[in-house]
Amino acid sequence: MNVLRSLFKWRKSLLLVPMALAALASAPVFAQQVVIIQQAPPPMRMEVMPGPRSGYAWDQGHWRWEGRGYVWLPGHWQPVRYGAHWRPGHWQARGPNWFWVEGHWVR
Template identity: 75%
Template sequence: MNVVRSLSRWRKALLLVPLTFAALAGTPVFAQPEVIIREAPPPMRVEPMPGARPGYAWDPGHWRWEGRGYAWVPGHWQPVARHGARWKPGHWQARGPNWYWIEGHWVR
């Protein structure tokens, strides 16, 4: 009976190994699908920036594509990822007739 239990445990463990490798080999969390839109975003909204907050950088609001139209995303604070880095906000960039979203990121 103990041999049967032992084999059953080993079989379960061996089945988890390929699943673990498949999960690790998947798309990284930071990979973002490229957003390409033919409709230009609306003009930026005027949004007052709150007072400075140590350890954070202000990420201004922007328009996000929601599948059928744009929706406003209000500004928010980004925790500083690296000492001496500055936050480059995301923005829409025109390339020919299309508009591409460039994700915000930290720059040294």
């Protein structure tokens, strides 16, 4: 009887450990990196938007900060989330600093 009780106690502890690790491992998924730059991005490049593509929304190209300077990322297709529209990412000035606002779907 004592053996069964000790196994039952260990079973509870063994279940809590993986659950705690899973909770800790999933936390960074929701964190977004904040990019703050004191140098304004270059002017947007003109891109030719390809013809419509069923089930996808066009995400225009943009400048991304790469530690020492801006690098151009060309536009690409985003799979559509029905009932929502795509709001593209953009640089936003706040005082002397520039912040990147990530593109996202809006309902």
